[in-house]
Amino acid sequence: MNRKTASEIVAGIFVIALGMLTLFKALFGWTLDISAASFWALVIMAVAITSIIHRGVRFYNVVFLIIGGWIIINDLGLLGRHTFLTLVAIIIIAFGMWIVYNAVKASVVGNSTSADMNDFIHFSNSFNNVKIANSSKSFKGGHITSTFGTITIDLSQIAIQSNAIIDISATFGSIIIIMPRNIPYRTDVTPVFGTFINNAPIVPPTNGLPFLMIKGSTVFGTCTLK
Template identity: 30%
Template structure:
């Protein structure tokens, strides 16, 4: 964003023509997608891949290797990617799950609230489309750390309630959305990772609270 702003400022102030460089702006978002993949240690795949795909198609159009009409016909690919994000999230978490150790919640044009009290919590798959899902984990215990939750919010919100002392890592990729750990800052804690939240948020949000 800083680099894009500098290029735009140089162009608008007339200090230096940068239009020839601005055509490569979509490549910056490709880099962001690749960075998100590496940053999450490839735990979060679908969200970054979608960003890379959109930015890559945008770059082909700006460089006139393809037209908008040629690119738009592939929009159903993102519906497929959205479905794959749900499937992969369930598969990765259920590999380790037993009995009630895994929770699945899907909300479309409505709301779903669930609570897990398992002594061997392993993970969850939470999806909200034009709605909201909430998962309460305050009474759970994790046998094999870290547990993993795949959260997808599309024009909706996913809220995960966890014990205050849990160490949570957010690997959610927000695309015109938000992802945050809203718990109050606390002193001390432990280094061991308790929970990893992956997935992506588009025009929605994923939050962790206590």
């Protein structure tokens, strides 16, 4: 979607919002006075809506949209006591809905795998489910990070010319690595309230031959070798 179309959509949404406020004034006597807080809340919501249109639904832009809406509703006097606690509760509910959304999305598009041929990988995933297959014939290692999401890396087709190190970090997330069957490997993963599971076939290191090293940490997360 181009910027012109996105801008027109945002403008249309605010015209609809203005019409609804006018309707509510006519029906319920609500005031149309816009305070500084409501003005900036509208700006925050505009940025969030534009981000959703351009980048799709993300947890952060949904949170900004909720915060903007909460400020306006609170400014209208529609929230009672414990307004901050109400905002926290709404964000927690949104986070739970986001987890469910990602689970459903993963079940629908779970077979979609992105191809990659880079010798050095750098994958970072948050609040999503990602599958990548690397087929580099001169693989050198890299970094894999997962936060509140799942990332699956298929390395079964790689080849290495020298020792390769993969540094992993799973924080409230999951990393799954499908290991090559003919390359020796070593592991040095430290679980911190997390788990490290090695279900890959054992290919012990051989003197003089390069090996693959998997190292890093799992903090309330999981790393699984297959």
